[in-house]
Amino acid sequence: MVACAPAMSLHPSRPPHPPRRRSPARGRRLPPGPRDLPPFLRRLRPTRALAAALTHPSLTGRGMAAARHLRQRLELLGDAVWNLAVIRHLLRDAAAPRAELAHRKAQLAGAPFMAEVARRVGLGPALRIGPGPDAAGLRDRPSVLAGTLEAILGAWYLQAGLDPVFHFVGRTLAGARRGGWLVVERDAKSELQQVVTRRFHALPTYRILERSGSPHAPEFLVEVAVGGAAMGSGRGRNRRAAEQAAARAALEAMPSP
Secondary structure, X not given: OOOXXXXXXXXXXXXXXXXXXXXXXXXXXXXXXXXXXXXXXXXXXXXXXXXXXXXOOOOOOOOHHHHHHHHHHHHHHHHHHHHHHHHXXXXXXXXXXXXXXXXXHHHHOOHHHHHHHHHHOOHHHHXXXXXXXXXXXXXXXXXXXXXXXXXXXXXXXXXHOHHHHHHHHHHHHHHHHHHOOOOOOOOHHHHHHHHHHXXXXXXXXXXEEEEEEEOOEEEEEEEEEEOOEEEEEEEEOOHHHHHHHHHHHHHXXXXXX
């Protein structure tokens, strides 16, 4: 048999051009590789959502506007996923009353605790931050860490569903209790309301006496009263914390029955 020669192309051959390589400064940032991620995320596929979750809004350049938009949406989704996972974990305590569960949930879903979780799982060093005088401090800022954890959970849920996120949250909360860095504060407002209702057949009322500090770091002074009579006052970085402080002060000042 005579071997047939390969068909000739009618078009002149052109030497292949090497693929263009975009420089990191001008091109879009690639999805993070396994070495860029904290250990608990290294089984995930490097996706655009995961890259956006680890990109701080201070980073500018081509494609960063879309990444910022995606990160905001992931934070919203991750916030809902975290809250659902926390509530699911808390409902295992069948004896806890609803008010106590709501108080625990408010603490576990707050930015301070979420920031501590993000810090302990290593999200700070993995965060991509733009150059600037505040770059070093951003990696440990509670609001930045909490937002990054929310965005990561949103990206994780989109890729793997709820089960691995539930497992991560449950393992994290259990480890926090064993390690002693999860301390559920006393719900002074609920306790004060029970005492006042039982003794005086009335409800405590709260009002803001003073707001001070900068817009980014405000401080509130709140007074609690029963029947128009002041029972105590307290300060906090937000209204809820100040009301809790005022309720604790009222309980401490209240004479024993």
